[in-house]
Amino acid sequence: MELSTETPKMEVQNLTAYYGESAAIQNINLTFPERRATAIIGPSGCGKSTLIRCLNRLHETAPKARVEGSVFLDGEDLYGIDATAVRRRVGMVFQKPNPFATMSIYNNVSAPLRFNGRPSREEMDAAVLRSLQQSALWDEVKDRVDAAATSLSGGQQQRLCIARALAANPEVLLMDEPCSALDPIATAKIEELIAQLKNNYTVVIVTHNMQQAARVADYTAFLYLGKLVEFGPTEQLFERPQEKLTESYITGRFG
Amino acid sequence: MSRDPLADTGAPRGYDLQVRDLKHRAVQLGEWAFTMVHDGWRAYDTGDFTAAQTVLDRDATLDRFDEDMEHATTAFLVLRQPAAIDLRTAVALLKITTHLDRIGRLGFDMARTTSSPPVPELSDIRNLLQRMDDAVEPMVRQALDALAHDQVDTARELFARDDAVDRMHREVSQLIVATLEKQPKQARRLASDLLVARHFERIADNACKVSEKTIYALTGQRRSEYLPRHATAPYALESPWGSPTKRK
Amino acid sequence: MMFDRPARRKYFSHGMTILTGLSIVAIMVPLAAVVYQCVVLGGSVFNLDLFIKGLPYPCTPRQGVTCQQGGLAVPIVGTLELIALAALYSVPIGIGAAIFAVEYAGERASARIIGMVADVLAGVPSIVAGAFVYALIIIYDPTIVFSTFSGSIALSVLMVPIVTRTCEEALRTVPNSVREAALALGISRWKTTLRIVLVSALPGIVTGVLLAVARAAGEAAPLLLTLGDGCAHPLQGVTQEGCALPLWIFYGATSPYQNWINLAWGAALLLLLLILVLSIASRLTLDRMARRMRGE
Numbered sequence: 049m050e051l052s053t054e055t056p057k058m059e060v061q062n063l064t065a066y067y068g069e070s071a072a073i074q075n076i077n078l079t080f081p082e083r084r085a086t087a088i089i090g091p092s093g094c095g096k097s098t099l100i101r102c103l104n105r106l107h108e109t110a111p112k113a114r115v116e117g118s119v120f121l122d123g124e125d126l127y128g129i130d131a132t133a134v135r136r137r138v139g140m141v142f143q144k145p146n147p148f149a150t151m152s153i154y155n156n157v158s159a160p161l162r163f164n165g166r167p168s169r170e171e172m173d174a175a176v177l178r179s180l181q182q183s184a185l186w187d188e189v190k191d192r193v194d195a196a197a198t199s200l201s202g203g204q205q206q207r208l209c210i211a212r213a214l215a216a217n218p219e220v221l222l223m224d225e226p227c228s229a230l231d232p233i234a235t236a237k238i239e240e241l242i243a244q245l246k247n248n249y250t251v252v253i254v255t256h257n258m259q260q261a262a263r264v265a266d267y268t269a270f271l272y273l274g275k276l277v278e279f280g281p282t283e284q285l286f287e288r289p290q291e292k293l294t295e296s297y298i299t300g301r302f303g
Numbered sequence: 304m305s306r307d308p309l310a311d312t313g314a315p316r317g318y319d320l321q322v323r324d325l326k327h328r329a330v331q332l333g334e335w336a337f338t339m340v341h342d343g344w345r346a347y348d349t350g351d352f353t354a355a356q357t358v359l360d361r362d363a364t365l366d367r368f369d370e371d372m373e374h375a376t377t378a379f380l381v382l383r384q385p386a387a388i389d390l391r392t393a394v395a396l397l398k399i400t401t402h403l404d405r406i407g408r409l410g411f412d413m414a415r416t417t418s419s420p421p422v423p424e425l426s427d428i429r430n431l432l433q434r435m436d437d438a439v440e441p442m443v444r445q446a447l448d449a450l451a452h453d454q455v456d457t458a459r460e461l462f463a464r465d466d467a468v469d470r471m472h473r474e475v476s477q478l479i480v481a482t483l484e485k486q487p488k489q490a491r492r493l494a495s496d497l498l499v500a501r502h503f504e505r506i507a508d509n510a511c512k513v514s515e516k517t518i519y520a521l522t523g524q525r526r527s528e529y530l531p532r533h534a535t536a537p538y539a540l541e542s543p544w545g546s547p548t549k550r551k
Numbered sequence: 552m553m554f555d556r557p558a559r560r561k562y563f564s565h566g567m568t569i570l571t572g573l574s575i576v577a578i579m580v581p582l583a584a585v586v587y588q589c590v591v592l593g594g595s596v597f598n599l600d601l602f603i604k605g606l607p608y609p610c611t612p613r614q615g616v617t618c619q620q621g622g623l624a625v626p627i628v629g630t631l632e633l634i635a636l637a638a639l640y641s642v643p644i645g646i647g648a649a650i651f652a653v654e655y656a657g658e659r660a661s662a663r664i665i666g667m668v669a670d671v672l673a674g675v676p677s678i679v680a681g682a683f684v685y686a687l688i689i690i691y692d693p694t695i696v697f698s699t700f701s702g703s704i705a706l707s708v709l710m711v712p713i714v715t716r717t718c719e720e721a722l723r724t725v726p727n728s729v730r731e732a733a734l735a736l737g738i739s740r741w742k743t744t745l746r747i748v749l750v751s752a753l754p755g756i757v758t759g760v761l762l763a764v765a766r767a768a769g770e771a772a773p774l775l776l777t778l779g780d781g782c783a784h785p786l787q788g789v790t791q792e793g794c795a796l797p798l799w800i801f802y803g804a805t806s807p808y809q810n811w812i813n814l815a816w817g818a819a820l821l822l823l824l825l826i827l828v829l830s831i832a833s834r835l836t837l838d839r840m841a842r843r844m845r846g847e
Contacts, residue, residue, distance in 0.1 A: 106735060111658055136737030146728040150751055160736040163746065209732070216736050259384060286386045288523035298386040300318065 054081035057250040058103060058138075058220060063117035065098050065107055072098040073274045076117070080220070080267075085242055085251040087265030087282065089258055091302065095274040096254040100222050103252065104138040105131045121220070136164065139218035143225040145205035147197035147212070154193040156208060160216035175215050182248075183211040184241050203234025210241065214249075221245060223253040227260065239264050258298055262286050270294050321379055322389055326450070328375060329396050329403065332368040333447040333513075335361065336407030340443060340506060343410035344436050347499060348429070350420030358414035365407045372400045388520070395520035399450065402509040402516075406443060409502045409509075416495045425489060428482065428496055431475040435503040438468050443506065446513040455521050458514035462530060468507040473538055475500045589823055593816035596620055601817055602627065606782055609808035618810040623818055625782050629699065629794035630768060632786065633778075636703035637710055637767055642760055644707075645714025646749075652715075653722040654744045666719060673712035680708040681773035688777075697779025699786070699793030705773035713763040721755025722748065754840035761833035765826050771797035796822055 056079040063076040073095035080086045088096045101107040102115055105126060119126045126134045147156045157176045161167040167175070176193065180186040185207040189200070197208060206226060213221060223242075227235040242264050245251055255261050261268050262282060269279040270291075278285060278294045289295045296302055339358050346355035376397050379385070385393055421429050442464055449458035479497050483490060515526050600622045607621025648665055656662035684705040688696050695701060725748050733743040749756070779792030782799055796818050803815030 104735060106731065109731075109734065132737050132739045134737075135735055139737075140735040142728065142731065142735075144728060146726075146732040148729065148732065148747065148751075159733075160738070163733075163736070163738045163742055212732075212736065258386070262386075287390060289387050295387045299389050301316075 054084065056080065057082035057122065058252075059120040059123075060099075060103075061118045061120070063099070063102060063115070063119065065095075065102050066112075066114040066116075067098075067110065068112040071274060073102075073271070076271075076276050078269055078276060078279060080250060080252055082250050083246060083248070084266040085246050085253060085264055086267040086269065087261035088252065088254045088269045088271060089256070089261050089297075090271035090277075091297065092256065093273075094271040096256075096271055097224055098274075099271065100140075100224055100252060100254050103220070103222055104140050105134050106140065136160075136216055137218055138220045138222060139213035139216055140222040140224065141206070141209050141213050141226050144229050145202060145209050147200075147205050147208050149196075149198050151197055152194045153189055153197050153200070153208060156197045157211050157215050159212060164216075176211075179211040179215040182214050182245070183207045184237065184244075185211055201234075203230050203237060206230060206234070206238060207241070210238075214245075218249065220250045220252065223251065225254055225256065228256070235260075258286075270297065272297070318383060318389075321383065322392060325372075325375055325379060325393065325396055328368070328372050329399055330447060330451045332365070332372060332400060333403045333406075333443075333450065335365060335368060336403045336410065337440075337443050337447065339365070339407045339410030340413070341410070341440060343413035344440075344499075346414045347417045347495075348421060348433070350417060352417060355414040355417040358411060361407075362411055365404060365411075369400055369404045373397065376400075388523075391523060392520040395516040399513050399516045402512045406506050406509050409506050413499055413502055416498055418495060419492070422489065422492060424486060425482065425492060425496070428475060428478055428493075431471065431478065432496060432499060432503070435468065435471050435475065435500065438464065438471065439503050439507045439510070442468070442510045446510040446517070449514060450517050453521055455518055458517045459529075461511050461514045465507050465511045468504060472500055472504040476538070586823065589816065589820040593813075593818070593820035596813050596817035597820065601814075601821070605785065607810050607814070609806060609811050611807070611809040618808075620810060621814060623796065623799070623814060623821065625785060626794045626796045626799040626818065627821075629782070629786055630796045632699055632789070633703050633706055633774075633793065633795055634764055634767055636699070636789065637706035638760065638764060640704070641707040641710035641714055641763065645711050645759075645763075646718050646756065648711075648715045649718035649722055650744060650749070652719055654740075654748070665715070669712040669715040669719075672708070673716070675708070676772075677709055677770050678772040678775065681705045681776040684708065684773070685776040695790045697777065697792045699778070699789040699791070701777035702774045702793055702795065703789075705777045706767040706770060709770060709773065710763040710767050713766060714759050717759025717762065718752070718756050721752035721759065724755065725751045754837045757840065758833045758837045761829050761836065765829040765833070768829070769797055769822055769826055771795070771801055774798045775801075 058080040060076050060078045060080075063073060064071050065073050076099060088099060090096050098107060103119060103126075107113050108115060108131070115127065121134075121137060126138075148159060151159065154172075154176055155162075157179050158167070158172045161172055161175055177186065180189065180193075185204060188204060189195075197205065200208060206229075210221075210226075227238055230238070239260065242251055242253065246266075253261075253264060255264075265282050267280065268282045268285045270277045270285065270289075270293075272293060278289060278291045280290070285294065286298060289298065339361055342354060343358045345351070346358055376393050380390075380393055383389070442461060445457060445461055445464075448454065449461075476497065479493050479500070483493050486493075518524055518529075519526075598620075600620055602622060603624055604620075604622025605625050606623075607619035610616060610618040612618050648669070652662040652665040656665070684701055685696060688701050688704075729751055730743055730748060733747045734740070738747070774795050775798065778795055778798055780794070780802070781787070781792035782794035782802070786793060800815045800818045800822070803811040803818065806812065
């Protein structure tokens with residue numbers, strides 16, 4: 049697939065993000081096509097997490113954090129509108145599953161609705177059902193939605209977090225190494241899930257596992273020391289990378 | 304990171320050694336196939352049954368090389384999950400092995416066709432066949448060298464030589480058909496000669512395929528990106544002075 | 552040899568075990584002694600009357616005169632009023648300061664300053680707190696200087712640092728992943744803090760409040776200068792002189808009247824029981840709430 053024929057859902061222009069005085073990412077220019085999965089790969093400390101956290105404006109909540117440049121969602125500058133509103137349109141799933149421990153499964157999934165409005169019981173029921181189905185968790189929890197969220201296994205908790213993020217009805221779903229804390233079977237389930245989610249959402253996934261990027265993503269971006277080295281269709285990047293640095297990394301010959 | 308990731312780190316790692324091993328196996332197979340072609344033609348040309356038998360006996364080893372190569376490449380793919388140049392190399396080597404195996408088999412077929420020593424009445428055909436051998440054997444050699452030493456330009460050069468072999472093939476085929484009408488008593492020998500001519504053409508073609516895959520492994524380029532397609536037509540429709548109707 | 556290496560180690564180890572065991576006994580002895588004393592001397596007045604009757608006429612039993620036991624109803628109610636009011640001021644202030652320190656100041660200097668201030672305030676002698684409130688209110692409105700209201704302010708000065716510190720601890724133990732999860736859902740900062748983080752930290756906060764209440768319930772010194780003496784009759788409004796259990800123990804114990812002295816011991820026992828109950832309650836609450844939140 050040619051990048052030029054894809055509609056960009058999110059665009060990053062000249063993005064530089066600082067922690068205090070040091071820039072974690074410098075001058076990134078990138079587009080994320082709509083309803084596709086884009087992976088961001090690179091060695092530890094290359095700025096992948098920083099980049100993805102700029103997409104939902106979570107980076108600025110860190111102490112002494114600063115951002116220069118722009119991030120656009122459907123052409124709208126995300127740094128010109130209210131951060132909370134941005135996060136309702138761009139959801140995030142974290143590396144370690146973090147369901148609200150004080151709440152039940154039902155309350156976890158309905159949290160974005162309950163805390164951002166006054167939904168009726170029917171609305172919440174419908175949203176919880178839809179989200180749990182979309183994250184392939186419904187069958188496993190349908191007869192115990194009022195159980196504590198912490199009674200689920202690690203893989204289930206991560207799918208719960210995905211359901212919770214989806215319940216907020218975002219347009220983009222960011223995933224920061226969603227499978228690193230999970231065993232291979234749970235990982236496979238989530239990768240399956242991502243293939244489904246692509247039909248309705250734009251997915252951006254940060255991963256240090258190249259094979260995962262290859263399995264899951266339509267497009268891949270390779271970051272090194274805070275700079276974007278190469279970006280392209282996954283198959284092309286892995287079969288015929290254009291930059292020597294990229295080839296060096298993906299053939300495991302780094303350093 | 305304090306070190307430049309592109310810098311050469313000196314001693315090759317296990318990974319690199321595995322890739323080198325795969326390539327070495329392929330070249331080894333190619334050398335074996337080359338001897339089968341070289342000795343197969345000699346045997347046919349001189350009518351030497353003993354020499355022919357030697358070539359036929361090499362078939363088992365050829366098969367074994369082929370199987371070992373396949374096994375080693377599959378293991379490399381599943382265990383190392385290579386990407387980029389390593390992946391291309393592994394995939395290319397699998398196909399190269401097939402073509403080198405075919406080259407060996409064609410030499411085998413030449414040896415198997417050995418019957419009687421050459422006949423003076425057919426010496427002009429024999430000379431043409433010798434010329435074909437003089438053109439084709441270096442091609443196989445060149446393809447193997449390009450593979451062994453990662454030489455893209457050497458590989459590219461082969462395609463032009465293939466055109467010459469095609470011309471020779473056309474020439475000798477027409478001569479054989481004409482001779483068949485004039486000297487029907489030599490039909491058996493002429494039929495064998497026709498086959499051998501075809502074998503040479505096929506060997507040259509397979510050598511080109513080996514180069515193609517070598518170029519793909521090293522650069523990622525596929526044939527359609529650097530060789531334009533010519534229109535082709537059956538030989539009978541070609542003009543006598545050789546129009547540009549190469550199959551490639 | 553008796554004192555070779557392995558044997559020496561063994562004897563040393565045994566010796567330490569015995570020493571530490573003795574320390575435990577040493578701690579328990581004063582507690583046991585106090586409890587015993589209070590039970591023996593105050594047990595005689597521990598009946599229903601203690602809780603429902605007002606203070607008796609002071610008297611000492613002698614030939615021909617029997618004294619009324621009376622009860623501690625007034626001081627008990629007074630203490631409850633004082634604690635309720637003090638909690639009303641100190642809990643919101645303490646929680647508010649803790650929230651600011653943890654959520655909004657984070658790693659910055661202002662957070663550490665709040666913590667330091669709380670620590671210093673916790674170390675202020677309780678009589679000084681009383682004197683401070685006395686001086687403050689006498690400027691403002693001398694007529695209410697001795698009142699329940701005054702006393703409650705003095706007590707809140709003691710309660711605020713406890714609430715602040717424990718609340719801060721509780722908030723800090725809430726992992727950042729909870730806050731990030733909530734923010735990432737598009738929940739606003741203040742809603743995240745109040746409805747999610749605070750709820751998460753609730754066991755710790757409740758413990759803190761109970762501990763502060765336990766402290767305030769047992770303080771007499773700050774009330775010396777602010778409460779006045781309204782124990783003789785049932786309490787009127789908060790601007791009138793009030794009555795409290797710990798303060799009354801002082802009055803009762805230093806009086807020459809036997810029945811008051813007996814009641815004072817009863818009050819001591821009552822206070823002791825109250826502190827004990829509050830301490831156990833706070834520990835149980837922490838345990839139970841924490842366990843419920845973990846989903847067990």
